[in-house]
Amino acid sequence: MNAPAVGLAPQRVLIAMPGCEAAAMRLAIPLSAELGHAAVTHFPDGESYVRLYTPVHGAEVAIVCTLDHPDQKCLPLLWLAIAAREGGARRVGLIAPYLAYMRQDAVFHPGEVRAAEHFAALLNGAFDWLVTVDPHLHRIAHLSDVYRMPTAAVEAAPAIAAWIQAHVRAPFLIGPDEESRQWVAQVADICEAPWAALAKTRHSAWHVEVADAPAIPPRCIPVLVDDIVSTGRTMLAAAESLRRAGHPQPVCIGVHALFAADAYSQLCAASADVVTCDTIPHPSNRIALTKPLVDAITRMFDLPLRASQQLLAG
Known part of the structure; x- marks a missing residue:
């Protein structure tokens, strides 16, 4: 050449x-x-x-x-x-x-x-x-x-927001920890949806605790949003907090689908849906960037x- x-x-x-x-x-x-x-x-x-x-x-x-x-x-x-x-x-x-x-x-x-x-x-x-x-x-x-x-x-926020608007009726967005606040706030602003961020205590990669779930208005669907889903323990802890509070199973959305060990199967069992962007090839990829x-x-x-x-x- x-x-x-x-x-x-x-x-x-x-x-x-x-x-x-x-x-x-x-x-x-x-x-x-x-x-x-x-x-x-x-x-x-x-x-x-x-x-x-x-x-x-x-x-x-x-x-x-x-x-x-x-x-x-x-x-x-x-x-x-x-x-x-x-x-x-x-x-x-x-x-x-x-x-x-x-x-x-x-x-x-x-x-x-x-x-x-x-x-x-x-x-x-x-x-x-x-x-x-x-x-x-x-x-x-x-x-x-x-x-x-x-x-x-x-x-990824605009594409995530577009997916939520097309697939989730009356979403209430939740960041499962403080580090996710920047992503969930941006997505919520585009969706014009209410949101909250939880506090997390990490004991190890496989053991985390999150604060109690926020008050969610009736008929709203909780949507957990985070950038990286690796062990999935943060989202699982957040989903469990929502269950204890009597809320519906959440939709879980991550940007990067790392999914170590059994994280994906466990998250599927604890949520209404698991969706990721196509930055890492994975069966959960539904948001194209x-x-x-x-x-x-x-x-x-x-x-x-x-x-x-x-x-x-x-």
Whole structure:
């Protein structure tokens, strides 16, 4: 592939990491991008092997890799980014609908590390820009606090609100803990629905307690909204609080469907419905985020090369 002619936009190439092929296909057509082909495998001794088959010289390249189970994905992802760069890509971006390690945002005990910062350092060295969805920003206020590259954080709230308006009559939105307040408040504002946030005490990843359920007007349907559903224990505790108060089973909505161990089956048994966005492939995916992702990725592709270099230098 030759470098793009003066005045012509460079070719766009999307490369999917294993498991992200469907997401890359959803994005490719509206982005007018070619789907690249790469091999990502392992040698018998466990070392990662990648080979980029699609020529990328002069192209704008983006790798699609949602970062659940990040320890399995990170090294081959970095090798693939290096392969694209060594192949002459104009820029190499990362489309990571779920961004890992953002919850490890502080040191609580001696000997721990602020993993969010160090994970960002790994990605900073390999990519020119990053697009993600609702990163868990709590003690880290902005992605730019740890990521040196240009970043875009797509908000799932409008799509979640649209789903609620289409499927839930008279919703009463509930954030199962204080950290969920930012998401539930935004969704409730779009829906023009009442809302509340509960207080949580976490004893361990698998043992949490939440405050008593709020007073919910008659005929309202409780809707639990959170960004990440991993063990599901926070939502399960909130659902149990609602049950004790005599309220109907809630609809449970999460942005990122991690669902460790038996979390999904337990949550299905304790709720009227379990719904997630399509940032991590899962049977609960019912809220599509393709359009806002395309908008954010387009802005990154169109960012002038000099401007992105200045942002990186700054």
